[in-house]
Amino acid sequence: MMDELLTPAEMSEADRLAIAGGPSNGYGLMCRAGAAIAAAILARYPASRHFHVLCGPGNNGGDGLVVARLLADAGCPVTAYQDDSPRPGTDAAMALAALELRTRPLEVFYAGGDDLVVDAMFGAGLTRPLQGNFARAVERANASGAAVLAVDLPSGLSGDSGQVLGGIAIRADMTVTFFRRKPGHLLLPGRSLCGETVVADIGIADEALTTIGPKLWQNNPRLWQMHLPRPTENGHKYSRGHVASFSGGPSATGAARLAAMAAARAGAGAVTVVSPGSAMSVNAAHLTAIMLRRADRVDELADFVNSRKVAGAVIGPGFGVGEHCRNFVSALNRLRGEEVLGLVLDADALTSFEEEPEALFALLAKGTSSVQPAVLTPHEGEFGRLFPDLAGAMRSKVERAREAASRCTSVVILKGPDTVVASPDDRAVINAHASPYLATAGSGDVLAGLVAGFLAQGMPSFEAACAAVWIHGDCSLRFGPGLTADDLPGLIPTTLRQLVGT
Template structure:
């Protein structure tokens, strides 16, 4: 089986797959043997000069993987010491322990030293409660010793479902997981606590690796099939006309950045819909971007008779006062009534605080993309934001269903979710992307892909990928203006 490195499975789904595989004739001990061998191979490959391998073995299958890894490392000439908890009699973990007899010392006796490698095979992804007692003390001791940790499946103490620590947890330099990654490997802070993640193929049939809801890492295969190639007969209108609503005189820069990003991302034509008092100020700053003076709802509704207007962006610098918020809701409803696509960002999102039913009605009528950062998400979907039991993926999925919209829940681990349960997690955004105006640029990228005919979920995934790629291309010291300049077209095929 070729390992799919992009699909994400919550621990409960992976446990069900494991049970189904064994029920269908796959040998559980064989799976454990291959898992432990993969861990030992990773240890030898990345720490060939280790003085000792301190293998911490839990009572379940994760601990069984650790016993197998210890046996392989010992056979390779590594000095191995095991510490752990008793395996349940008759279990596969007890079988693995029996194949490598010898002392398994109490966890309280483990004293890591310089030159040691700690292999954390205590609990893995299946545990979702705080670790206490000797385990918690040992975690603190290992972390303080500053020795490398190789985690089996997931660092003990990190939730495989949410990526959040449940209490004390290991900080691993590397993690070996099996068959597929879990959400905890890619959601923060789990991604940082896992270190580099290796996915080992231990023999699960590909037909069994079917997620209950399609959740994956954001990757080109999600969106490239929906990207249109260049057409020699194309003209600016066939490439799509994108409109960005501009705000008051003092805050027009955000809308300009969204508009300019839209041009760089391939929209054939981009216009600013500008209040009359701000038209001259915008004209002093834009060249390729066009303008239309919009002095109210009646003017907008008249312009919407032009069917070439394909998609709209509403929110960047639009205004956050009550009058602006009411105008934003009215403009969004007009766009929806005209059957156009819409991206709501920044002030356009805040305008719908307390107006969830109106937002859902708009999303039910047209392709709608919402791009909240953490604060905007909290204002718009307060009950979801306050529910500490949910992962970021689960929050985004629930918000997408409530808003009947694609939700781009921004951050270093941006989650893109659709009302039908699809979700993708972006994992390659650099830290320097956290800069003023970068969200306006993202809105422009997504809007440009919408006017070029991409479905909303795929356009959001592609826009997030373009955004991160542009930031990586530029490097540290990035400003929003730099980000726009660094935008490049998407490749037509995956690398």
């Protein structure tokens, strides 16, 4: 399993542990890295007219110098470029000494459209913008039309955040990294700048992960598949979980029904749309397998939850913003502790607290030692209203989601094309399994309902959120162009069948 994601600092520690444990020293690891890159180049780009290797002064440049030597040994026409020689005594200095070619300055680099450019200037550890000849080399490489292979991470990208540092970065067709991916390989815009990412084995033992203890993963069924609910032969509809989806008024009922259908497709044995009296007839006209219950007041809500064994609730999709919503959220959160109720807050339930987010956080913090955390599903706009000091920051999206999860003692699904799921205990995943067609009105309502459906069946909050995000994305990949939110619930069973069998 290679789902773990390592920050640049954690990867440096993995290198250190590998060197300390032997038998390879630092230069030995560098030679293995260079060999893996050269093998990828010769397998993928053997017909390139010329091979240009752009080298920085550190270990990334040392990897490039090894690549240049191996390509030359293979009879390839190759030029290595380097402005500053590595510090004496370093692994990169040893790589330069072993290179029989004479390096040329970066300022003379020029590539044609039939060439291959190897970007070995800076890897995942870069913390400042590219300048001078490095920046100009990136501009020429991007404009050349040549294929580009990046070593570890395209130069100019942050390995932590996937952000471009200073406005310019290599656009790679392929990236070869080592041992494990970094967050910058999956977070945007880094993901789109890496091209195909290949993880090469250079001899670092998996035991290093035990020492490092990473808490960030690429979202993958291996992380949560064992928690997916499976019905028992002697079960009944309420033992499979009852979900309540809370509807808005007559002109805003569709979102709650989308969430309700997603919860049902996720396997919940019973699902009820809880509706204001004014919208009962509208909802009744559209519901068949989904039940309907009226609740205009908090006491009616509580009576329903208590009497009908409700195990999961989703509120926010189309519900309406304001005091009424805040009162319902408060009541549901109280019942979360009393009735072991899985709670999902989406859309209007989040926006209703934008003027007083600390009031929401205080609510959610009550009783969290004995019940599952609630799940919040904000997109960037809603996130910015709840966590204004974290919005738009150059910090990693993972760091922002983790800080938010800690602050609200809840699991946070920070949605987007690079959705991050973060838990209050610091665990997090980055999801790359989704289609751009998922960016359509109502898809978030389906996601919220999926989470609620899994919570009602007893899945832990973090695993339920991760599973819902991946399955939601898988449905979008199955459908493709023309996808609307109405299409998503019907696709859920096909994905679930492949995950849990029949």
